Amino acid sequence: MTSDDFGGSSRLPQERRVVTEIPGPRSQELQKRRVAAVPPGVGSVLPVYVTDADGGVVVDVDGNSLIDFGSGIAVTGVGNANPRVAARVKAQADRFTHTCFMVAPYESYVEVCENLNRITPGDHEKRSFLVNSGAEAVENAVKIARYATGRQAVVVFDHGYHGRTLLTMTLTAKNMPYKHGFGPYAPEVYRAPLAYPYRWPTGPDDCGPEAAAQAIDQITKQIGATNVAAVLIEPIQGEGGFIVPAPGFLPAIAEFCRANGILFIADEVQTGFARTGDLFACEHEGIVPDLVATAKGIAGGLPLAAVTGRADIMDKVHGGGLGGTYGGNPLACEAALAVLEEIEDRKLTRRARRIGEIMLPRLRALAERHPAIGDVRGRGAMIAVELVRPGGKDPDPEMTAQVARRCHERGLLVLTTGTYGNVLRFLPPLVISEALLNEGLDILDEVFAG
Structure with a gap:
């Protein structure tokens, strides 16, 4: 299987589609029900409620299709609902x-x-x-x-x-x-x-x-x-x-x-x-x-x-x-x-290495343009950037949360992590298409550009 074969036989269209604000009205309704039923100690990165997922996308109840850079925290590496x-x-x-x-x-x-x-x-x-x-x-x-x-x-x-x-x-x-x-x-x-x-x-x-x-x-x-x-x-x-x-x-x-x-x-x-x-x-x-x-x-x-x-x-x-x-x-x-x-x-170890070969150079180039990115690191399809206040290495968790929120608004699901709360982590499904992977990186580029 070549690198271009991934995503080609997916059940859902492998595309980003933002048709409402995120979270949309139906997700907001479900969030109200959740608050009444689930204790606040159980958090969520993004309060959109999912109806479908496949390959590199997650679809919510409002019809938005988000690029998935989380894989359920590294769980759905072979793709969600893998046949x-x-x-x-x-x-x-x-x-x-x-x-x-x-x-x-x-x-x-x-x-x-x-x-x-x-x-x-x-x-x-x-x-x-x-x-x-x-x-x-x-x-x-x-x-x-x-x-x-x-x-x-x-x-x-x-x-x-x-x-x-x-x-x-x-x-x-x-x-x-x-x-x-x-x-x-x-x-x-x-x-x-x-x-x-x-x-x-x-x-x-x-x-x-x-x-x-x-x-x-x-x-x-x-x-x-x-x-x-x-x-x-x-x-x-x-x-x-x-x-x-x-x-x-x-x-x-x-x-x-x-x-x-x-x-x-x-x-x-x-x-x-x-x-x-x-x-x-x-x-x-x-x-x-x-x-x-x-x-x-x-x-x-x-x-x-x-x-x-x-x-x-x-x-x-x-x-x-x-x-x-x-x-x-x-x-x-x-x-x-x-x-x-x-x-x-599907030779997914090799595929993970290919994902890293795409992501790391682009993220390093992004870091050269934006001093808030203090470090780019990871291996394979387990990649992260650490955000700091320019001029030093002081962690910047506020900017990290802001970047994640802006990605979410544009239809890119990313996760934050780190002892200091200042790391954006990327865990795309190993079966994500290169087109979708690059589109997600484009969104990240846009967010940092303001």
Whole structure:
């Protein structure tokens, strides 16, 4: 399949169409109902109510067709309502919707695990099991690491995000909105510095080795390596601002873990399944984790997540120690099998790299014209710009929100993120057409031009 083939066979017209203000009148009516029914703690990036989505567009109740640079936060990489996914899910729904794998198992669960064992980094023997969400996968990975090592301490990193449960909220770095007021938090969680090239005090060139040395020194002196069960890290940070750790940082941390009997856990919840141009982001520097947590892009929009790890680690947990009622639901398993087929058949890792080849040069050219863009970064189809006040590196969350709002008004769905709320992140579906991708970048250009 050539790059121009994407979007050509889509069910919906792959075009931006703005026919009302955004949000339109029907969305505004639904928003009033939502306010009366749903607590305000559940936020939304853009209060438009969706009726259809396909390829690179999302259609709302008012008939607006928006270019999708969000993919449901990296979930619908193979496209929304992907035909292969929908067909397998429908066929499964006609057979049975649930038995609970722990009660009466079924083949699709086993097949998903076999595939995960095959495609995750490393040629060692592996085991996988399935849960419902990224937070649940991370929490189980930590649970397994503690059980297997007999140790308690877990090390995470500045700017990291790992979920909203008690443990994963503790593992997460950012206070507002994820942690504020929800304590006390889980014990034996420690935070180390991250190699954040744009904000490293001595600059990006020395960032990798210096940050690794600081992190290792902090772990050794403040915790004690023999007390650490696991080091947990996103190979590219998601909610922290799409921070790509400086080269050499991850390999140094992984080597420290190997030398000290510490398990290296890769949180690939947002980065996995071709998003960054590799099947998994840790492959970029040849990292082979002991445990991998996956979710989001695994099942095309159905709730599914997984923990995959070395067999000698995973097999240590006693019978009944892992599981859950809905984990590996048969509908979600069929969706995951379809997603894996789509990634392989349509060469979506290569497609993600192509998206990056289009986006990064255009965003860098935009940054040259607009000093408010302090940094352009990312890999594959996981790209971001960090906005700052001109003349320095002070974060500018107000401008970030303003740019996002103006994009939304023009029919481009973008997301904000970052510890300081000053990062625009772009997660287009891997199947988006190049025409639609470039039109979205044109809109961004117009917004910055004022």
